[in-house]
Amino acid sequence: MEKWLVGVDVGGTNIKFAFLSDDGDIVYRWSIPTDVTNDGQNIIPDIASSILHKLHENNQTTNNVKGIGIGAPAFMNMETGFIFEAINLGWKDIDIKSELERRLMLPVVIDNDANVAAIGEMWKGAGIGSKDLLCITIGTGIGGGIIINGEIVHGTNGMAGEIGHITVNLENGILCNCGKYGCLETKSSATGMVQQAIAEIDNHPESLLFISYKQTGQLTAKMIVQAALEKDEYALKIVDTSCYYLGLAIANIANTINPSRIVIGGGVSKAGSLLLNSIQKYFNQFALPRVKMGADLAIATLGNDAGVIGAAWLVKNKL
Template sequence: MDEKWLVGVDIGGTTIKMGFINQNGEFIYKWEIPSNIKEKGRHIPADIAKSIDQTLNKLGQEKQKLMGIGIGAPGPVNVGTGSVDVAINLGWENFPLRDLLEIETSLPVIVDNDANVAAIGEMWKGAGEGSKDLLCVTLGTGVGGGIIANGEIVHGINGAGGEIGHITSIVEGGMHCNCGKTGCIETIASATGIVRLMIEELSSTHTASKLRDFYDERQTLSSELVFEVANEGDELANKVIEKVALYLGLALSHLANGLNPEKIIIGGGVSKAGDALLVPLKNQFIRFAFPRVAQGVELAIATLGNDAGVMGGAWLVKKRLLSKHENVPLHL
């Protein structure tokens, strides 16, 4: 009998990324569709099911070819019921994603938080391949994260494990965060946080900067632009990056001191800065981490990019469904 395929799905506020993946972690086919947020996102399960059917038809395959669907969804997820507690960008609140999609597809469905699923993807086929103990931090519009201990995602008592972005970094006088607290690392190390810090420097000093014209002319600044001019020796941009590295390195050192991971993977759009971020981050991490912890960990940039969530979703299916019926190791 032909090997069955795994289906990975990564739901975002703008697009839904999907892929058919074989059991060795190789893409058979990948695609994406728009996220339909009309009527509080209630059409999304049907849209996913319809797109899967259309793609199977395109490839000349039957539904029986698929083993199941693994999904990364934004926001806190009740992994027991597969429901999403809240996903503001999609309009979801206590949304029974697993149940609705199982009805639409007649396939088993597994749901987890999108950052957790991306971490699993990096563990299986990305920068964390071969590691069972790792931290994965995604630096995008916000800051997400996944913690994997002995090959298992840490969910915690009510599914909030791995909320790395909401570690308090500025104890007093920090910026308000969308979570309701102030001073979270998300307000500093996210793409929006980096731009905010750059604007603060431009508005509070007269130091020369290649970005000053952008600020004065009210052009759009971006974190990519901050890193670009920093590489060219811009004093203010480098000051901002050092501040980001300081607070992020401190937060990661605290986590590492408690978990003693083998790898810390940095992903998300901000990670495209590469060594411009990684080098100062490593310096600050080593400064704050317990020496033995620092000796045992490798900091690396994620390698799967936008495929991490889809790959992680496929692994959820492989691990939790196939292992029930065949002699499949829990950790790869």
């Protein structure tokens, strides 16, 4: 029997796992809640025990595993696996690679979660056949992965691909979680869309969003997208504004790296053609003609599996 690859995608709410074949096909998948109490001290033990438990359930041992790949939302040293900080997990100065290798006696390789999702889409998803790829994940925040000639670009200290923190609003920019003002994330993430909608919602009593917000006191990006799909004018305006800034940022990156494929993923991407067509319009406005000719925009196809598949690719190609 060929040895399995183990892919792990660590999120602030859930940790997703999969056993995969050497070809990247998922054999078995599961998830557990992320325990962020006590500065995330239980996360590494939980990962190790969950893998051992599921191997036992599948009548396998660690002898049947080639290695473990991990994607985590963290600032890290990619070579050593040392994590400097993972704000959503409570981690600071954690050597996850050494700790997991000690617990499981298996080799471990780690990368940023957005990079890993990009690799997943390149290997088995919307980026198949492309070695020069830009992948953008739009969720609570905005993450990005840049692949050049089949390799993830990390930069000098692992900060390459922080697309969500490109400054797009120079005047009256909103404060971002990173400490800067006017980041793309404040305009085009799920959080940014909601903030925009609430800011002017009292001026749009005719909108479905106004009615929902006043009835429940809540508004989500999913509600905004759904209202836009139902042709609600205010919701369409919010989506269009978000896509304007996305199109601007993506075009500027594309003008720099000249990718053959641009993949849009994350929860907000479920808006599908509504989102893609609007981004394409503004991308075409700001991208150079030859850059436009060479780049296809596509919605990610792997969904929640992108991270575990990309993490498995790390095992296959980096260990």
